[in-house]
Amino acid sequence: MNKLILLIILPGFFIACGPAARVVRVPDEYRSWKKTVDKILDYPIAGHGQSFRIIYINSIGEKVTPLEKDGRMTYDYPDGTIIVKEVYPSQEDLDKNVPGMLTCMVKDSQSPQAINGWLWIVKTPGDPAENVFTSKFCLECHLDANESHSLGAGNINEEFRDYVFFPYTSSAK
Numbered sequence: 001m002n003k004l005i006l007l008i009i010l011p012g013f014f015i016a017c018g019p020a021a022r023v024v025r026v027p028d029e030y031r032s033w034k035k036t037v038d039k040i041l042d043y044p045i046a047g048h049g050q051s052f053r054i055i056y057i058n059s060i061g062e063k064v065t066p067l068e069k070d071g072r073m074t075y076d077y078p079d080g081t082i083i084v085k086e087v088y089p090s091q092e093d094l095d096k097n098v099p100g101m102l103t104c105m106v107k108d109s110q111s112p113q114a115i116n117g118w119l120w121i122v123k124t125p126g127d128p129a130e131n132v133f134t135s136k137f138c139l140e141c142h143l144d145a146n147e148s149h150s151l152g153a154g155n156i157n158e159e160f161r162d163y164v165f166f167p168y169t170s171s172a173k
């Protein structure tokens with residue numbers, strides 16, 4: 001192959017496969033988004049110890065409209081929805097306004113990494129690295145969101161909530 005052709009092909013290869021291809025799913029400015037719950041959650045979750053949580057949703061996610069399907073209210077968040085949960089391990093972290101961890105759900109139903117339509121991501125605030133979970137660790141708990149459960153919002157009518165515990169409603173702040 002002549003050198004000129006190599007010079008043309010190689011940069012394209014690196015753009016497609018190198019670090020430049022990394023996609024940031026969860027932007028830093030999520031705090032300007034709406035919250036799905038108008039309070040700081042502080043009840044204990046089994047196995048997670050005591051912590052404080054705040055949940056934000058982007059404007060695409062606000063568009064979710066529950067519809068009745070086969071007699072069951074069904075949420076189907078649009079592709080592009082991002083939900084970010086800030087986790088503050090202690091009161092001190094909360095007072096300092098510095099979460100220890102972000103757990104995030106990004107709806108991208110066509111992604112090969114999606115599990116039940118969502119990318120399940122953990123990141124540390126200030127660090128651009130996004131750790132996409134490829135096991136069903138997150139999903140296994142979040143299956144409960146579609147059933148009647150005792151955490152937070154409950155779900156006494158057993159709506160299909162698309163694995164989201166606190167469904168976005170237009171009354172949310």
Ligand code: HEC
Pocket residue numbers: 041045046047048053055083084085103104105120121122133137138139141142145151152163164165166167
């Ligand atoms: C032990 C059960 C459990 C596991 C495991 C779990 N979650 Fe959750 N998650 C919850 C509960 C309960 C809520 C409801 C809000 C709260 O109480 O913090 C929640 C809320 C969330 C929310 C806000 C949207 C909603 O459902 O209201 C996101 C985003 C989230 N979790 C992401 C993740 C990710 C990513 C993982 C895997 C790394 C994960 N979760 C693993 C129990 C769990």
